[in-house]
Amino acid sequence: MDAWENAVPDTGEGVNSGIITSTPDPLRQYTDKYFKPYFTEEGLTDYINTSGLTFLMQADWYGYVLKVNDLKIEKLEMEGNYYDFTVTVSYQKTGSDQQNTTEVTGQINVNDEGKIQVFSMFGDGGLLEKMTEGR
DSSP: OOHHHOOOOOOOOOSTTTSSSSSSSHHHHHHHHHHHGGHHHHHHHHHTTTTTTTTHHHHHHEEEEEEEEEEEEESSSSSSSSEEEEEEEEEEEEEEEEEEEEEEEEEEEEEEEOOOOEEEEOOOOOOOHHHHOOO
16 A cells, blocks of 8 residues: 555645646646555556546646645455545645645545555545636
8 A cells, every 4th residue: 555655746835837738748647646655557657548637737727726635545355456535735825825625535445455446535524626716
């Protein structure tokens, strides 16, 4: 489980505007750097293809900085390597002094090497809606 506990990209600056662009090469470089070490190849492809990057892309598009404040992981009592997670995320509009927090919840399944095979998000605490208000 050590690999997952370190899977949250810590750039020291949160996710900043300008990191994600509409061209595929910078996006691929970003996912390779911050996500690929923690996912199986198929798991990463599924994550990207099922809107896994939606929060990062919306934050970039609407001018928000996201930062992980806390990550809680709990192994489920069932066969296999299943874990529930709760991530406390702060979000702040660029140029604003107001910072808000919310919780994002979900579940992962990791292989025997500790790499994420399946990533499922259950709730975003209204994060997407809050970032896109007043478009």
